Amino acid sequence: MLGNSFGRLFRVTTCGESYGIGKGSGLAVIVDGVPPGLKITKGYIQKELDKRKPGVGKLNSPRKETDQCEIFAGIGQDGVTTGAPLGIIIYNVDTQKIHIDQYRAYKDIFRPGHAAYNFFLKYGEAQDWCGAGRSSGRETVARVAGGAVAKFILEREGIEVVAYTKECMGIKAKEMSFNEIKKNYRKNEINCPDFEAAKKMEKKVLEIKEEGDTAGGVVEIIAHNFPPGIGEPVFDKLNATIAHALCSIGAIKGIEFGAGFKVANMKGSENNDQPYLVGGKVRFKTNNAGGFLGGMSSGEDIIARLAVKPTPTISLEQISINMKTMKEEKLKPITRRDPTLVARIYAVAEAMMAIALLDGLYMARAYDAMAKLDKKWMDLKKK
Numbered sequence: 001m002l003g004n005s006f007g008r009l010f011r012v013t014t015c016g017e018s019y020g021i022g023k024g025s026g027l028a029v030i031v032d033g034v035p036p037g038l039k040i041t042k043g044y045i046q047k048e049l050d051k052r053k054p055g056v057g058k059l060n061s062p063r064k065e066t067d068q069c070e071i072f073a074g075i076g077q078d079g080v081t082t083g084a085p086l087g088i089i090i091y092n093v094d095t096q097k098i099h100i101d102q103y104r105a106y107k108d109i110f111r112p113g114h115a116a117y118n119f120f121l122k123y124g125e126a127q128d129w130c131g132a133g134r135s136s137g138r139e140t141v142a143r144v145a146g147g148a149v150a151k152f153i154l155e156r157e158g159i160e161v162v163a164y165t166k167e168c169m170g171i172k173a174k175e176m177s178f179n180e181i182k183k184n185y186r187k188n189e190i191n192c193p194d195f196e197a198a199k200k201m202e203k204k205v206l207e208i209k210e211e212g213d214t215a216g217g218v219v220e221i222i223a224h225n226f227p228p229g230i231g232e233p234v235f236d237k238l239n240a241t242i243a244h245a246l247c248s249i250g251a252i253k254g255i256e257f258g259a260g261f262k263v264a265n266m267k268g269s270e271n272n273d274q275p276y277l278v279g280g281k282v283r284f285k286t287n288n289a290g291g292f293l294g295g296m297s298s299g300e301d302i303i304a305r306l307a308v309k310p311t312p313t314i315s316l317e318q319i320s321i322n323m324k325t326m327k328e329e330k331l332k333p334i335t336r337r338d339p340t341l342v343a344r345i346y347a348v349a350e351a352m353m354a355i356a357l358l359d360g361l362y363m364a365r366a367y368d369a370m371a372k373l374d375k376k377w378m379d380l381k382k383k
Contacts, residue, residue: 012032027089067090068090151350157227159357167218249345258289259289
């Protein structure tokens with residue numbers, strides 16, 4: 001299996017499955033490019049992991065994983081990073097036989113909306129049928145651990161990354177400022193800063209859950225105080241790198257930046273973000289571009305919205321195919337699942353955004369050191 005690493009100078013490599021074999025199975029991440037002398041603690045990483053931890057509340061999977069992390073490499077005797085790769089592991093603790101047997105009962109019948117068909121084509125009968133293996137949403141726990149390291153370093157630069165539920169089943173949050181969103185962050189189970197909309201969303205999801213079905217939604221991510229001029233103008237546009245990072249999350253089916261698809265119905269005069277000067281710095285009156293110009297950061301908030309599909313495992317009977325007999329069969333799987341993914345996936349979106357941004361920042365700082373541009377241009381890059 002290829003493609004388990006992301007990033008160039010700041011790089012994360014993950015491994016692990018949803019269940020694994022026996023006691024001691026888990027998921028891990030190796031983080032390259034961590035500067036020395038940082039006081040990155042287990043507690044800091046744990047706070048990020050707790051955002052996506054299952055088994056908490058009515059809107060996520062009842063699987064009782066504690067998601068406790070252990071840093072096993074990259075921290076010296078003085079409790080700070082040494083500059084070596086940082087290694088973090090999260091053990092699986094709720095891999096009960098009853099649940100493994102449930103997956104075993106229909107291991108040859110692929111669940112609609114899941115990747116098992118493609119896994120059969122790629123790995124044959126050796127493919128991991130237990131809990132979807134590397135294609136499970138549980139795979140993302142390692143991403144969040146790696147993203148926590150990226151967020152720690154970004155915070156040192158004054159950069160914040162916040163994601164929240166913007167929409168769920170047609171119920172939309174009102175427009176809010178970054179400070180309002182930040183103030184109301186994680187104040188309800190669905191993580192919607194508009195409290196009235198949150199109540200309606202949660203009620204709707206629970207109704208759909210009672211039907212044996214699941215709900216989709218939209219997550220918005222904001223990167224605040226990110227410096228301008230980061231990214232490359234052709235293939236390595238910063239928004240393209242971010243799109244790669246975010247679209248690598250299994251449940252993401254669409255992405256837009258700034259005004260997004262609304263630009264299709266705008267005139268140029270409406271879409272263009274007009275610049276102005278404040279304190280000798282360039283700012284923009286609007287942010288339809290979502291924080292980018294020519295694929296490089298503009299200094300405005302980077303804003304992305306993600307279309308999150310409903311959890312594919314549902315309790316309703318569906319038609320599928322038995323890959324061993326090559327015959328159609330009816331399937332009504334019994335497994336633990338989230339009635340909606342938006343209540344936890346925002347933590348994964350924050351992690352991947354942070355990793356992409358930090359990698360881009362590393363690349364830009366390396367280039368700037370060699371380019372030795374006139375000081376006036378370097379000063380404009382400072383926030």
